[in-house]
Amino acid sequence: MAVLLERRGHWPPVVSTMTMVEALQGRPGPDAPTNQFLKSCRIEPVVSERLARRAARLRTSAGRGSAVDALIVALAEPGGVVVTGDSSDICALAERADDVYVEAV
Known part of the structure; x- marks a missing residue:
């Protein structure tokens, strides 16, 4: 497969860090196959x-929230405030974050 992709100019694969948040769990065991692939x-x-990895850990720990929500909370660490009109997922993520506060508007 890699040879075919290389011939077509599609190797190595390009993966955005946003995709990593969706694909990873933030735990070495379950993430091992994905991490192996990511090396290529x-x-x-x-x-x-x-x-991205921090957001993945937050998202897995909270058991909810989108990748974008998790990134917003991770960006706010430490000591930041997230201002949101939809606080349920953000609050669940912030509870597991390092000193992140949520301000509902």
Whole structure:
């Protein structure tokens, strides 16, 4: 498969860090196959890999929230405030974050 993709100019795969938030759980065991695949990829840092992985851990820990919600909360760490009109998922994520406060509007 890799040879075919390479011939077509599609190798290495390009994976955005946003995709990593959706694909990873933030735990080494379950993430091992995905991490192995990611080693062969070019990571496109829409956000930093560190931030994407942190957001993945928050999202897995909270058991809810979208990738974007998790990134917003991760960006607010430490000591930030997230202002939102839809606080339920953001609050669940912030409860597991490092010193993040939620302000509902």
